[in-house]
Amino acid sequence: MAALTQTRGHSGHGHSHGHHHHHDNVYLTSKNKNDAGVRITRIGLASNLGMAIAKGVGGYMFNSKAMVADAFHSVTDLASDILTLATISWSLRPPTDKFPVGFGKIESLGSLGVSGMLLTGGLWMLWGSTLSLYSHFFLDPAAAAELMAHAHSHGHSHGHDHGHGAPSIHAAWLAAGTVAVKEWLYHATMKVARERKSSVLASNAVHHRVDSLTGIVTLAVILGANFVQNAAWLDPVGGLLISLMVIKAGAENTVASVMELADRSIDDEVKGSIGKQVRKALADVPEGHVTQLREVTGIKSGQNYLVDLEISVPNNWTVEHVRDVEDNVRARVGGKVRGVRKVRVRFVPKETKTLPKFDEFIPGDVSAKSSPEPEDEHDHDDGNGHHHKHQ
Template structure:
């Protein structure tokens, strides 16, 4: 089953349909434009990183980290998808979806740290330019390396060519991806197109900061300011992805949009087979790309076990066909004549304790008491 992953990025969702990255159909337009985007991110991460170092541009270096955020996320998806979609085992009865959540947490944490370090580097550069005393203090505290900046105040104008080229390439990717998205009516590709547009805007920010620093040397710190701005975008994205991974690992419930899809899928499945059943509730959790969904159905008391089994299979198939990422669907049946507490009934009450019905004493066969008498006294 194809799976779908959504990752928060700078205020929007960067969505990837895994099949677009792993498909062997190189002639498919959607697969081709997605692969091109991946290769472009790789080239830009390397090119901007080298260019930022050679041309001494904080803004270009920060933009390289920004390109790296998406590149690493793409490779993380490719690296974990096969493992995360393995079938459940006796030891892991709910499958391996959390593997992807763990991988996402590790990668996003690293990117968050990278954005913080890049932003801090820009702050240090501004201190060297406009607050030498503060720079010396930070150096004394070991927070700013050596007491002199190793980055020129004004970046080499050649860095502007790299920034400008990235803007043009990303704009082309935006329109090319959007064209395929509209032809296919694909929300995944449309989201990727928007992401390319955002990358283009960060490239413009780097280009402007580099140009201003060279045209108006008085604003020599403009490049560092641009680096701080882009670093903030990376930090925001890194924190959003880190928070999302933590929420998934904590088994937060599925969002209302997914619940609505499940609701419609269940009702459509029951209507298609003219089966009885009132949908009472939907809940679930997300593990990586997989969704584990619980459905509560109310049935008439006269329904047989065989009929409930048929209803369960119809509901499971209906949800699987209509809800992307549904990996497991569990159906809970209740009587139509009763109104219970829903899924909360499945939890054991805190008032119930194993101490009220202790297990029989275990006796050892080595002829020694091993403190059982003392244990009885404590009980």
């Protein structure tokens, strides 16, 4: 789930069908098998595996490009789910000396891998469907057979007229079965989601509905190719449509993963939630001491939010004062905003004017002349802040 734009509640999985780039995966990783949310999520995972295999084999056997495309779609969904399971525990591990901000970017890298696979597979499917359409409309049967045999050097015909023949009607039963299973999963998952008021399960349910819709496209093109005269071209058209959906999802998820790896700021919704909890924590400061939240920034690292806050406090406050406020703010934000793993607070005196944005950022144009290295290797510090030079 990791990063497909498919509204998956994956700590963001976003198959452009509307999504989170990364969701809370508690239902996939929980050991409590009696929990309704865990059960329906695992049933969904198992059904994705079964249907990916069935659609792949059925599409090949029954000569349906649309079904093969849909099978690839299922495989990439499944790969993202498995990747999520593989990376979630790692990405939530505490920081170490070598990895001082934790391991969240491991999930971001995995997300980039899955979305890259999705994009590549979508482009490959698009190429195959385009070749089929070209050969159908612009080449005679012999030339078309030669082109398709060359394109699929393994000879994707086994007696099916190399892309010109209509898909077998038996593929329709398989397509109808996958639609029925996905519709059942949608209703069953949404029922639990409403009971739990779980946005994660709700997004998973919507994902099942999207898969159901792609199954309906597959079913429509198989039936059309079999019952409408001279409509064998409908199957590659269906494959083309599904491949475009996969490409869109892959491109959106690839961009989202790259942005996360490049440390783009957390989104405004999360900033708003953090700001709300910080203000509640500051409201507990004894009366007469005016404190104010000036800025919330931070980055997303996998499922982890690494947050920076700037808070103004009275000029005469001691380190003990600010330490108490910092502890309260950290405890409240960490306990109330899901995903926050690190809170760093910068305190500034409230009587001073607002500091310029990014004032702590040292520009990258410092030259050797303006910042020289020590000239003498015998320079040393006596421990009291005084430098001594041995000539």
